[in-house]
Amino acid sequence: MKFATLRDGSPDGALVVVSTDLRRAVKATGVADTLLAALESWERSEPRLLDLARSLNDGAIAGEFDFAGATLGPPLPRTWQWLDGSAFHSHGALMQRAFKHDHLDGAQTRPLMYQGGSDDFLGPSEDMPLPSETDGIDFEAELAVVVDRVPMGTSSATALEHVKLVMLANDASLRSHALPEKKTGFGWIHAKPATSFSPVAVTPDELGPAWRVGRVHLPMRVFWNGRAFGHPDAGEMGFGFHELIAHAAYSRNLSAGTIIGSGTISNENYRSVGSACIAERRAIEIEAHGHAVTEYMRFGDRVRIEMLDVNGNSIFGAIDQRIVPARR
Amino acid sequence: MKFATLRDGSPDGALVVVSTDLRRAVKATGVADTLLAALESWERSEPRLLDLARSLNDGAIAGEFDFAGATLGPPLPRTWQWLDGSAFHSHGALMQRAFKHDHLDGAQTRPLMYQGGSDDFLGPSEDMPLPSETDGIDFEAELAVVVDRVPMGTSSATALEHVKLVMLANDASLRSHALPEKKTGFGWIHAKPATSFSPVAVTPDELGPAWRVGRVHLPMRVFWNGRAFGHPDAGEMGFGFHELIAHAAYSRNLSAGTIIGSGTISNENYRSVGSACIAERRAIEIEAHGHAVTEYMRFGDRVRIEMLDVNGNSIFGAIDQRIVPARR
Numbered sequence: 001m002k003f004a005t006l007r008d009g010s011p012d013g014a015l016v017v018v019s020t021d022l023r024r025a026v027k028a029t030g031v032a033d034t035l036l037a038a039l040e041s042w043e044r045s046e047p048r049l050l051d052l053a054r055s056l057n058d059g060a061i062a063g064e065f066d067f068a069g070a071t072l073g074p075p076l077p078r079t080w081q082w083l084d085g086s087a088f089h090s091h092g093a094l095m096q097r098a099f100k101h102d103h104l105d106g107a108q109t110r111p112l113m114y115q116g117g118s119d120d121f122l123g124p125s126e127d128m129p130l131p132s133e134t135d136g137i138d139f140e141a142e143l144a145v146v147v148d149r150v151p152m153g154t155s156s157a158t159a160l161e162h163v164k165l166v167m168l169a170n171d172a173s174l175r176s177h178a179l180p181e182k183k184t185g186f187g188w189i190h191a192k193p194a195t196s197f198s199p200v201a202v203t204p205d206e207l208g209p210a211w212r213v214g215r216v217h218l219p220m221r222v223f224w225n226g227r228a229f230g231h232p233d234a235g236e237m238g239f240g241f242h243e244l245i246a247h248a249a250y251s252r253n254l255s256a257g258t259i260i261g262s263g264t265i266s267n268e269n270y271r272s273v274g275s276a277c278i279a280e281r282r283a284i285e286i287e288a289h290g291h292a293v294t295e296y297m298r299f300g301d302r303v304r305i306e307m308l309d310v311n312g313n314s315i316f317g318a319i320d321q322r323i324v325p326a327r328r
Numbered sequence: 329m330k331f332a333t334l335r336d337g338s339p340d341g342a343l344v345v346v347s348t349d350l351r352r353a354v355k356a357t358g359v360a361d362t363l364l365a366a367l368e369s370w371e372r373s374e375p376r377l378l379d380l381a382r383s384l385n386d387g388a389i390a391g392e393f394d395f396a397g398a399t400l401g402p403p404l405p406r407t408w409q410w411l412d413g414s415a416f417h418s419h420g421a422l423m424q425r426a427f428k429h430d431h432l433d434g435a436q437t438r439p440l441m442y443q444g445g446s447d448d449f450l451g452p453s454e455d456m457p458l459p460s461e462t463d464g465i466d467f468e469a470e471l472a473v474v475v476d477r478v479p480m481g482t483s484s485a486t487a488l489e490h491v492k493l494v495m496l497a498n499d500a501s502l503r504s505h506a507l508p509e510k511k512t513g514f515g516w517i518h519a520k521p522a523t524s525f526s527p528v529a530v531t532p533d534e535l536g537p538a539w540r541v542g543r544v545h546l547p548m549r550v551f552w553n554g555r556a557f558g559h560p561d562a563g564e565m566g567f568g569f570h571e572l573i574a575h576a577a578y579s580r581n582l583s584a585g586t587i588i589g590s591g592t593i594s595n596e597n598y599r600s601v602g603s604a605c606i607a608e609r610r611a612i613e614i615e616a617h618g619h620a621v622t623e624y625m626r627f628g629d630r631v632r633i634e635m636l637d638v639n640g641n642s643i644f645g646a647i648d649q650r651i652v653p654a655r656r
Contacts, residue, residue: 078583080406080447083517104512114514115443119408119583131481131579152654153459174579184432186442187515189411193579251459251502251521255406255447326480 001053002200003028003035003165007073007123012036017053018067018200022317025067026056035076035201039256042148042164067199073123074197075167076146076257082118082195083248084142084171084261085111089238091266091280098283099179111239111247114187116171118259122196124319128172129326130193130299136175137297137323141222141276141305143234143262144169145241146201150254159245160214162254166207168198168220168316169261170305175279175296195261198305199317206315214240216307218315220265222276223304224297229281230274232267234307276305297323329381330528331356331363331493332645335401335451340364345381346395346528350645353395354384363404363529367584370476370492395527401451402525403495404474404585410446410523411576412470412499412589413439417566419594419608426611427507439567439575442515444499446587450524452647456500457654458521458627464503465625465651469550469604469633471562471590472497473569474529478582487573488542490582494535496526496548496644497589498633503607503624523589526633527645534643542568544635546643548593550604551632552625557609558602560595562635604633625651 002020005013006027012034016025031048032038038045055061086092092107122128130137146165154162177190204211210218217235221228239247244260265276275281282292297303306318330348333341334355340362344353359376360366366373383389414420420435450456458465474493482490505518532539538546545563549556567575572588593604603609610620625631634646 078408080408081445086514101513102511106508110508112512112514113517115445115517117409117443117580119586120581129480135579152457177579180434180438182513183430184440185429185510185513185515186414186440187513189441189443189576189580190578194581248517250518251463251505252445252517253448253522258447 001049001203002206003075004067004070004200005035005073005075005077007071011078013073013077016070017049017056019056020206022067022200022314024056024064025070026052026061026064028052036079036257039146039148039164042256072125072199074121075165075201076197076259077121078119079257079259080118080255081258082116082261083113083258084116084263085113085239085244086263087111087237087239087244088263088266090236090268090270091264094266094270094280094283098286108238111244112263113244113247116188116192116195120194122194122321124196124199124317125321126196127322127324128194128196129324130174131326133298135177138173138175138278139222139297139303139305140171140173140264141220142169142171142264143216144197144259147245147254147258147260148256150245150249150258152249152251152253154246154249156242156246159242162245163204163241165201166204166211166216167201168305168307168319170196170303170319170321171261172196173277173279196319196321198319202315210309214242218307218309220276221306221308225302228274230276232265232270232273232276234262234265236267237262299323299325329377329531330534331403332395332398332528333363333401333403333405335399339406341401341405344398345377345384347384348534350395350528350642352384352392353398354380354389354392356380364407364585367474367476367492370584400453400527402449403493403529404525404587405449406447407585407587408446408583409586410444410589411441411586412444412591413441413567413572414591415439415565415567415572416591416594418564418596418598419592422594422598422608422611426614436566439572440591441572441575444516444520444523448522450522450649452524452527452645453649454524455650455652456522456524457652458502459654461626463505466501466503466606467625467631467633468499468501468592469548470497470499470592471544472525472587475573475582475586475588476584478573478577478586480577480579480581482574482577484570484574487570490573491532491569493529494532494539494544495529496633496635496647498524498631498647498649499589500524501605501607524647524649526647530643538637542570546635546637548604549634549636553630556602558604560593560598560601560604562590562593564595565590627651627653
């Protein structure tokens, strides 16, 4: 199944089921008004949503509309928790070397994770309003999963049962604030503005054999102002989502609708596949030339993030959005 | 006005208005079913809640019940965002000296703040289930404010207009995880289990002259297993709540219902007034004797947190809860 959310003026939007080919959609009214409501009653709503998705994929049904013309929010415009990992070892190691971060014991055995704002997400084509061009505006292309309720103490052995949906994220960062906030140890407040998500969230079965060992084994395609920036493989995650979920649930319950992120996709062979965020490219430049060449984003810049299946079809639709100044 | 939330099996509970003397309460059904709903429509709901509160305080009304016998959740069982500051300089300085944290530039000018789980709060008398006694279980007595929607870029000059409610918090910590997680820079996931709140949240006018310059100028009374542990004055906050709110809203909008915390209450004269968390007492012991004497909490231990007005009346009711092992 594939799900999207229409902006309709309400904070949670209106849930729609989308055809596998992303061409057609139908409102899920009658089953669940919102995706959050569907996740909170998944056992009851899933079979009825499956019926609706099958009917839609089988042919024309009442109420269907052209998905390309829809005004989309993110699949979950707001939810109860957003916990983002940093699960790609090549990214962590590179950033540490280039920016001289302190060595971190246990980086290979203990996932890094921060909690971000989850109440004001952006849709795939919505402008991203930010306070200043001087903040070091960066994109971060990531995978994210949505879970149902995960009780405290859930182990990685059973954690994947809780993964109900997968989607793409642009976890934007304000890099000028990242290092000062990192030094506090308290995580990121200024450095992490609203995160954006792909047009649709999909159930793991839509990924076919690419979904295995808690990872999505496909390249993430990133474009900056229309130019290819990187296509690292998301399958190279140092920790699988089952390990990230278990880490998150050590001392807390996770409510249904909690989103867990992978962190910036990154590969060991970054010289050939490129990167999924500007900071990593700058780190590569610093390693190669002693200084960074690539500047961060400017107002008006666009980032496009997409993932294709092995046949070249877009799985999630594309995040394609513009950076704009926040109104003050 | 004073508000509380009854546990009724629903995730957000049932909103009640409580008399100023905390003796009687009445359901707010008809105005707003939940406190979150009231906050999300504050302009419309406030005058009607005020009418209800005045009627209740004036004398017997239909539907009133004995507040002492109510089964309470926290005023907001879940909300969209929980951002906790660390706004008491004496606490930060002491912890840095005793535990040899790195010196932090700008600690006096830039508030420390982390984002914690906001989807699974505990009520004032509810048991706190935790994974292990060996995690260094600590309480932290804090003040917290609840805001209506705060647009990105709101300045400290206007931020106090957004404060709708004030309450007490026990922001429990698992200290064994705090330092390793601090070193990552990513903030706290394992170290911060569910936060607990006082029986009632009050509008700032209920604090009278004690509410000024974005601070509550009254002592926080903390008891551990029935013994007085500390009574530091909450008015000694190094940053006022207006500054914490403006800090939080630099690059994000805050949804109505967002909770902003003060961090552990702490005073410069900690030797006479005591502390509001065990870690601080341990830091004082380390400074005095070279090693900590006081151990962290054990299962079965209780903490009580309360604030009295100048006449000795409880303003918020008391957090009084027990630490228990989580069921695995």
